Amino acid sequence: MALDRRATRTNVGRAKYMINETQGIEPSNRLFWKSLRHKDFSRKYRYFIWMTAHNGYKTGDYWTNITNFEHRANCVFCGETESMEHILTECEKSNHKLIWSLTEALWQGKTMEWINPCFGTILGCGLIKMINDEGKHLAGDSRLFRIMVSESAYLIWKLRCEAVIQGKEISKIEANRLELNCLLASTKPTKGRLDKRLVKNTWLEVLREQDNLPEEWLGEGGVLVGIRAGMG
Numbered sequence: 712m713a714l715d716r717r718a719t720r721t722n723v724g725r726a727k728y729m730i731n732e733t734q735g736i737e738p739s740n741r742l743f744w745k746s747l748r749h750k751d752f753s754r755k756y757r758y759f760i761w762m763t764a765h766n767g768y769k770t771g772d773y774w775t776n777i778t779n780f781e782h783r784a785n786c787v788f789c790g791e792t793e794s795m796e797h798i799l800t801e802c803e804k805s806n807h808k809l810i811w812s813l814t815e816a817l818w819q820g821k822t823m824e825w826i827n828p829c830f831g832t833i834l835g836c837g838l839i840k841m842i843n844d845e846g847k848h849l850a851g852d853s854r855l856f857r858i859m860v861s862e863s864a865y866l867i868w869k870l871r872c873e874a875v876i877q878g879k880e881i882s883k884i885e886a887n888r889l890e891l892n893c894l895l896a897s898t899k900p901t902k903g904r905l906d907k908r909l910v911k912n913t914w915l916e917v918l919r920e921q922d923n924l925p926e927e928w929l930g931e932g933g934v935l936v937g938i939r940a941g942m943g
């Protein structure tokens with residue numbers, strides 16, 4: 712794959728700018744690249760976000776100068792010139808807004824305010840720390856945020872690819888997929904071990920009956936019911 716260094720620099724710059732805006736400190740390039748491999752990210756997402764940071768996917772301008780393929784430069788939903796940013800956050804006709812609103816709804820109950828993700832937030836979500844008014848870092852909230860943002864972004868990309876290949880529309884069914892994906896990502900063991908306290912912290916405030924968690928849920932089919940109850 713031929714890398715577009717200028718596009719990469721722009722993307723890194725945007726992520727760093729956004730992190731500086733929300734956290735008040737600009738991360739180094741090294742820290743940024745390391746954050747793309749965060750252990751809370753799925754392997755697929757790690758690849759996706761690395762490719763995205765490098766403008767590695769063939770979208771938009773890549774096709775403009777290729778004879779007979781010019782039409783591929785345009786968004787399958789709205790006909791505008793496509794880019795990863797367009798797909799994830801800008802398109803007016805795709806249902807990415809539906810996915811992001813579901814994500815936000817899932818966050819309901821958390822004391823910390825939801826950060827509406829822009830392209831820079833998505834690129835930098837591995838570095839975002841949720842800090843409360845007392846200056847305390849809420850590790851569980853930060854973890855849920857990066858899981859939700861990464862899972863949502865990847866789902867939107869996947870659905871866009873399905874739309875391009877099969878003409879499929881995004882449906883409400885995806886709501887279940889999103890919740891399940893976030894849940895699976897949050898309960899993935901690290902080095903063969905599941906930190907139940909971490910899982911509990913991650914979903915703290917989102918779920919109503921926290922005291923019964925996580926033993927009752929982990930490995931049980933009732934997990935999604937629990938999330939829904941928390942959203943009610």
Ligand SMILES: [Zn+2]
Nearest residue numbers: 786788789802
């Ligand atoms: Zn579009």
